[in-house]
Amino acid sequence: MKFFKTLGTKPWLHDGDVGAVAVDYSGPHIDAASRIALRFILVVVSVIFFLFIITFLARSQYPDFEALSGAPWQPFTDPSRLWINTALLALASAAMQLGVSGARQGKLNMTVTGISSAVCFTVLFIVAQLDLWMHLQSMGFYINSNPANSYFYMLTAIHGLHIMGGLIVLTNVVFRVWYDNSPESLGAPLQLCTTYWHFLLGVWLVLFALLTSRPETINALAAMCGF
Amino acid sequence: MQNVAIADQTVELHDPQTFITKYVWSQDHKVIAIQYSLTAIFVGLVALVLSGLMRLQLGFPDTFDFITPSSYLQFVTMHGMIMVVYLLTALLLGGFGNYMIPLMIGARDMVFPFMNMLSFWVYLLSVIVLMASFFVTGGPTGAGWTLYPPQAILEGTPGSDWGIILMLVSLAIFIVAFTMGGLNYVTTVIQARTHGMTMMRMPLTIWGIFTATILGLLAFPALLVSAIMMLFDKILGTSFFMPALVSLGENLDYSGGSPVLFQHLFWFFGHPEVYIVALPAFGMVSDVLATHARKNIFGYRMMVWAIVGIGGLSFVVWAHHMYVSGMHPAFGFFFATTTLIIAVPTAIKVYNWVLTLYRGNIQLTVPMLFAIGFIFTFTHGGLTGLFLGNVTIDLPLSDTYFVVAHFHMVMGVSPVMVLFAAVYHWYPLFTGRMFNEKLGKAHFWLTFLGAYAVYLPMHYIGLLGVPRRYFAMGTTDFIPESAFTLNASITVSALIVGLSQLIFLYNLFWSLRYGKPAGHNPWGATSLEWQTPDVPPHHGNWGKELPVVYRWAYDYGVPGVEQDFIPQNHPVTDAEHTAGEPEGSKA
Numbered sequence: 001m002k003f004f005k006t007l008g009t010k011p012w013l014h015d016g017d018v019g020a021v022a023v024d025y026s027g028p029h030i031d032a033a034s035r036i037a038l039r040f041i042l043v044v045v046s047v048i049f050f051l052f053i054i055t056f057l058a059r060s061q062y063p064d065f066e067a068l069s070g071a072p073w074q075p076f077t078d079p080s081r082l083w084i085n086t087a088l089l090a091l092a093s094a095a096m097q098l099g100v101s102g103a104r105q106g107k108l109n110m111t112v113t114g115i116s117s118a119v120c121f122t123v124l125f126i127v128a129q130l131d132l133w134m135h136l137q138s139m140g141f142y143i144n145s146n147p148a149n150s151y152f153y154m155l156t157a158i159h160g161l162h163i164m165g166g167l168i169v170l171t172n173v174v175f176r177v178w179y180d181n182s183p184e185s186l187g188a189p190l191q192l193c194t195t196y197w198h199f200l201l202g203v204w205l206v207l208f209a210l211l212t213s214r215p216e217t218i219n220a221l222a223a224m225c226g227f
Numbered sequence: 228m229q230n231v232a233i234a235d236q237t238v239e240l241h242d243p244q245t246f247i248t249k250y251v252w253s254q255d256h257k258v259i260a261i262q263y264s265l266t267a268i269f270v271g272l273v274a275l276v277l278s279g280l281m282r283l284q285l286g287f288p289d290t291f292d293f294i295t296p297s298s299y300l301q302f303v304t305m306h307g308m309i310m311v312v313y314l315l316t317a318l319l320l321g322g323f324g325n326y327m328i329p330l331m332i333g334a335r336d337m338v339f340p341f342m343n344m345l346s347f348w349v350y351l352l353s354v355i356v357l358m359a360s361f362f363v364t365g366g367p368t369g370a371g372w373t374l375y376p377p378q379a380i381l382e383g384t385p386g387s388d389w390g391i392i393l394m395l396v397s398l399a400i401f402i403v404a405f406t407m408g409g410l411n412y413v414t415t416v417i418q419a420r421t422h423g424m425t426m427m428r429m430p431l432t433i434w435g436i437f438t439a440t441i442l443g444l445l446a447f448p449a450l451l452v453s454a455i456m457m458l459f460d461k462i463l464g465t466s467f468f469m470p471a472l473v474s475l476g477e478n479l480d481y482s483g484g485s486p487v488l489f490q491h492l493f494w495f496f497g498h499p500e501v502y503i504v505a506l507p508a509f510g511m512v513s514d515v516l517a518t519h520a521r522k523n524i525f526g527y528r529m530m531v532w533a534i535v536g537i538g539g540l541s542f543v544v545w546a547h548h549m550y551v552s553g554m555h556p557a558f559g560f561f562f563a564t565t566t567l568i569i570a571v572p573t574a575i576k577v578y579n580w581v582l583t584l585y586r587g588n589i590q591l592t593v594p595m596l597f598a599i600g601f602i603f604t605f606t607h608g609g610l611t612g613l614f615l616g617n618v619t620i621d622l623p624l625s626d627t628y629f630v631v632a633h634f635h636m637v638m639g640v641s642p643v644m645v646l647f648a649a650v651y652h653w654y655p656l657f658t659g660r661m662f663n664e665k666l667g668k669a670h671f672w673l674t675f676l677g678a679y680a681v682y683l684p685m686h687y688i689g690l691l692g693v694p695r696r697y698f699a700m701g702t703t704d705f706i707p708e709s710a711f712t713l714n715a716s717i718t719v720s721a722l723i724v725g726l727s728q729l730i731f732l733y734n735l736f737w738s739l740r741y742g743k744p745a746g747h748n749p750w751g752a753t754s755l756e757w758q759t760p761d762v763p764p765h766h767g768n769w770g771k772e773l774p775v776v777y778r779w780a781y782d783y784g785v786p787g788v789e790q791d792f793i794p795q796n797h798p799v800t801d802a803e804h805t806a807g808e809p810e811g812s813k814a
Contacts, residue, residue, distance in 0.1 A: 007532060011427040011779035012523065014799040033338045033418040037410045040444060044406060048448040051495075055456065055488055059467060064483035143463050147483065150465035154455070 031188040038192045042199050045162060049203055052158070053210060056151050057222040066146050070214040075136055079212045085128045086208060092121035093201045096194040103187040111186065115174060118197070122163060129156055148211075155207050159200065166196050242766050254340035255766050256325045259347050261657075263321035266347075270354055271314035277306040279725050286718025288699040296698040297385040300369030303696065304386075305361075307372025308394070311500060312401060313354060315642055319507040320405070320443065321350060323649060324412050324436045326657070330756035331433050333421025333774045335767045337411045346411065349404035353397045360386065360393035368394045371696065373493055376468040376486050380461040382475060392461060395454040402447045402454075412440040421755075423776030427531065428795070430754045430780040431524065434531050435510020438538040439503045445542070446499035453492035460484070487552055494545035501638050502541040506534055508645035509576055512598050514780070515648045516580055518752045519595035520587030521791055523781035525579045533572035533579075540569045550618050551625045559618040566616035570609065577606055588784065588791070592750075593667035597648035600675040601641055608637025611686065626696075629689025632682045640678045647674070647731070654738070655745030659762045662738040670730045677724035684713045753794050754780045 059065060069076040076082065099114025133153065143153045173189045213221070243249040250258060281302045284294045294302075325343065329336050337343045360367040369385030370378060378384050380391055416437045420429075429437075456467040460481070468489040469481035517524040524530060546554060546562040580602055589595065611633040615621045624630060647670070654662050688710045693700070700706060748757040760770040774796040782793040787802060 006426050007528070007535070009425070009427045011425070011527065012781070014778065014803050030338075033414050036417055037339065037414045040410050040413060044444050044448060047445055048452060051449055051452045051492065055452070055467070055492065058488055059485060062483045062485065064466075143459075144465050144480070147466060150459065150463075150467065154459055154465075158455070 034189065034192055038195060042196070045199070045203070048158070049155075049206070052151075052155060053206070054225065056155075056210065057218070057225050058227045059147050059151070060218045061222050061227045062147070064147065066148055067213065067215040067218055068141075068148050068152060069212045070216075075139060075141055076212040079208075081132055081135070082208055082212065085125055085132065086204065088121050088125040088128055089201050089204055092118045092125060093194075093197045095121060096190075096197045100187065100190050100194050103184070103190050106184055111190075115170070115190070119167065119170070122167060122197075126160055126163060129160055132156075152211050155211065159204060159207060162203075163200055166193065166200065169193060169196075252344065254336070254344045256329050256337050256340070256343060257764065259343055260322050260325035262347050263325060263350065264318055264323075266351055266354055267314050267318040267322060270309050270358070271318070273358075274306045274309035274314060275725055275728065277302040277309075279722055281306065282718040282721045284698065286715040297369055298366070299698045300371070300696075301367050301385050301390070304369050304372055304374075304394075305357075305367050308398075309357070310639065311372065311504070312398070313357065315504045315638075316405070316443070316500070317350060318646060319504060319642065320412065320436060320440060321347065321408055323432075323507060323511065324440065325408070326653075327432055327756065328412055328415050328436060329419070330759065330764060330768060331430050331754055332416060332419065332424050333755050333769070333776060334415060334419040335769060335773070338415045338419050339411050342407050343411050346404050346408035349400060349407065353400035353404060356393055356400060357397040360390045360397075363389040363393065365390055373490075373497070374457070375493075376457060376460065376484075376489050377470065377472060377481070380457065380469075381472075381479075392458065395458050395461075398454050399451055399458075402451045405443055405447055409440045409444045413437060413444070421773045421776060424755075424795075427528070428776055428779045430510070431513040431527070431530055431534070432507070432510040432754075434534050435506040435508070435513075438534050439506040442499045442506070442538050442541060443503045446496045446503065449492050449496035453489055453496070456492075457489065487549075490549050490552055491546070494548045495542075497548060498545040499541045502537055504638055504642050506538065508601075508642040509534060511649045511652075512601050512645045513576075513580065513583075514752075514754065515594050515598040515645075515652050516583050517781050517783060518652070518750050519590045519592055519598070520584050521590070521751075521783045522583055522587035523783055525582040525585075526575075527779065527781060529575055530579055533575045536572040537569060540565060540572070544569060547616055547621070550621045563616055563618050567613065570613060570616075573609060577602065577609070592651075593662070593664060593671060594648045594652035596668065596671045596675075597644050597651065600671065601644040601648065604636055604644055604675075604678060605641040608633060608635075608641055612637060623692075624689060626694050627689040628685050628693050628695050631695050632685035632689055635685075636678075636682050640682065644675070647671070650735075652750065653756075654735075655749050655762070656756060657763055658739055658742070659745055660738055660742030661745045661749065662742055663734050666730055666734040666737075670727060670734065673727035673730070674724060677720050677727065680720035681717050681724060684717055688713055748794075751790065751792050753778075753782055753792050755795050758794050758796050 060067070066074075068074050069079070071077065095114050095118035097114070099111050099118060102108070102110030102112075102114050133156070136149070136152070141149050141152075143150055170193050173186070173193060177186050177189055210218075243253065243255070249255075253259060253262075280294060281299065283291055284299055325337070328334070365386050365388040367386045368374070368379065368390035370380075370387075370391060374391070374394065380387055384391075386394075416429075416433060420426075456465075459465045460467055460469050464480055466481045466484035468486050469479075469484040470486065471482040472479055513524050513530060544562060544566045546558060547566045550559060550562075584599070611629070615624060615630060615633055651662060651667055654660075689695075691706060691710050693706055693710050693714075700711070745762065747762055750757075755774055755776070756764075758774060759765075759768055776795045777798050778793065778795055780795055782795075784791050785793055785803075
């Protein structure tokens with residue numbers, strides 16, 4: 001473990017490591033710094049969703065909690081609408097990957113196609129999520145009528161906000177890097193955005209699985225956490 | 228992201244030319260640090276005035292008509308939240324973190340200067356939103372700084388209309404600001420250290436700030452999550468935390484929520500928050516002690532391990548704040564055990580500070596006085612923590628002034644002592660001038676003795692059973708008359724301590740203009756921030772060439788050298804190579 005090795009060094013000794021280089025200076029440093037920052041962002045966002053999920057499992061053990069799946073009248077017993085939304089987000093993720101490949105190979109057309117279709121699919125995902133909200137409302141599943149509903153609206157909203165944050169950063173990357181410099185320099189920052197997109201797809205899959213779980217599954221998960 | 232000021236960047240730095248870019252929309256870490264600090268000190272003064280008002284009520288009940296039971300609770304709440312989050316966190320990390328990190332690790336600036344600037348402005352927005360709650364209908368929230376539901380959002384609690392909403396929104400904004408700043412701090416420490424600055428050559432100040440920032444990045448999400456869920460409960464009528472209840476004779480629409488769930492989330496943030504404040508303070512005090520005792524810090528490696536260990540342990544002790552909420556005895560046992568275990572690395576740090584002083588060439592300068600004062604106040608606060616960490620002792624004491632005295636000693640007075648030590652220590656670097664020593668010493672003695680005059684009797688009245696959070700005692704049989712006299716004495720002391728801070732403010736501004744020029748490195752310190760070509764450092768910090776680091780930050784009292792210290796950027800001589808390991812520096 002490098003970390004423990006680092007903590008074990010004796011800095012007061014002068015054993016020939018004079019002027020030892022702390023940082024690898026061989027590459028463009030901003031990319032490395034941005035990669036580290038992105039990792040921390042992903043950790044912070046993971047902690048946020050982890051805590052939401054833990055509270056979900058704790059709250060699910062109170063008698064008034066009715067899971068959104070299981071009984072025939074519950075909206076996600078048939079989750080086909082959610083699969084459509086998931087497909088949109090997955091397509092967005094794939095399109096981002098295409099954009100990155102294009103930027104790496106210096107293929108302008110491929111990059112433009114990738115990024116623009118990614119933005120398109122992402123916006124469509126958000127619209128589809130909003131439409132799902134309306135659908136649930138029309139069926140009488142209001143935000144305050146049951147804690148499971150509350151969690152559904154809240155978690156999808158928080159996830160959607162993270163996606164919108166991603167869109168803002170992506171716009172910033174495209175405009176600043178592309179128009180200030182050249183398409184080639186788009187590769188590294190676009191890779192970071194793509195990682196973020198994949199990550200949010202992963203978060204969505206977890207939320208999807210959780211929100212459409214039957215009561216038995218939720219109870220089992222809660223029991224595993226000690227609730 | 229092109230305007231990156233990383234350690235060895237090849238892009239030329241463009242100095243800001245206009246007043247606006249230099250002092251307002253500045254991306255220079257030093258200017259941002261000062262912006263953060265001034266804002267934090269301003270809200271801190273507001274919170275100080277609020278504590279004075281609380282003390283007036285407690286010391287002299289039935290005297291001041293303008294302090295009502297509601298406004299008293301609002302003062303308590305705002306005082307607590309402002310001091311913990313908006314003053315201490317912002318000043319230690321946003322202020323000192325920003326100023327010190329690039330200078331101490333030999334970087335030109337933070338890795339993402341634009342995001343750093345944004346962090347300050349978002350923080351300022353959070354402060355404005357918080358301050359706005361003083362001016363809305365119903366005033367600020369009076370729910371107590373822990374904002375426990377259900378009472379925090381129910382009618383009957385002061386500020387339940389807008390105060391609580393503004394508080395939660397402001398906290399959410401603050402967390403966004405902190406995250407932007409925090410990402411910068413950790414990335415800069417990991418990525419932008421200059422040549423030779425290995426992790427284990429970093430001064431302990433940086434280790435403290437670095438670890439505290441990681442704690443913040445992992446702990447603040449818990450506060451964000453609880454703030455969002457409570458906002459949903461308040462505004463949209465969900466029942467995450469709200470149980471079924473009858474309020475003012477009416478059945479409310481809430482049902483089935485769990486108030487204890489909020490407490491878990493809150494304290495999962497709240498306990499690491501103690502260390503988010505304490506760890507930077509631990510780091511800074513270590514550097515002040517070593518510099519002014521002219522001796523290497525005792526057990527550097529152990530100090531680093533203790534910081535990292537405390538950081539890790541701080542995530543598994545949170546429920547010791549909730550013994551009175553009721554929990555399974557096994558959990559109580561678990562959390563009491565982890566709480567007592569955390570005393571081990573903390574005690575190691577205290578012993579190491581004392582052993583650093585042992586046979587050192589102690590200079591009783593103003594920063595050193597505050598640093599030694601910290602060792603006293605922190606030890607006292609820590610010892611009462613050992614009492615309260617035990618379930619059976621905590622239960623009767625939890626709702627008394629004993630707890631108030633404990634946490635003020637450990638995370639109020641102690642970090643503030645370090646902050647004063649740090650401000651006096653680095654003032655010559657910030658401004659290029661020395662502060663007035665006589666005023667500084669007067670400030671120290673008034674603050675140090677005054678803090679004891681306030682908090683020692685407070686432990687006693689806590690042991691008598693005087694409950695905290697009460698507007699007035701009324702007539703009670705079990706509280707003797709002496710408790711009331713002591714309360715009056717505490718109030719008088721508190722007001723004197725509060726007013727004595729004016730000496731500090733006066734000294735800051737007076738010395739800015741009339742202080743003696745400090746010159747380079749007036750304390751004879753080894754760390755990099757004192758080795759800049761200009762004092763105070765200019766934009767870009769290092770002139771044309773970045774410094775190269777050859778040694779750790781604690782080469783004080785090295786035998787056989789001309790001065791009694793060797794700065795980090797001085798090459799190792801052949802004589803040192805042959806001399807081997809300096810005596811007394813083993814971890």
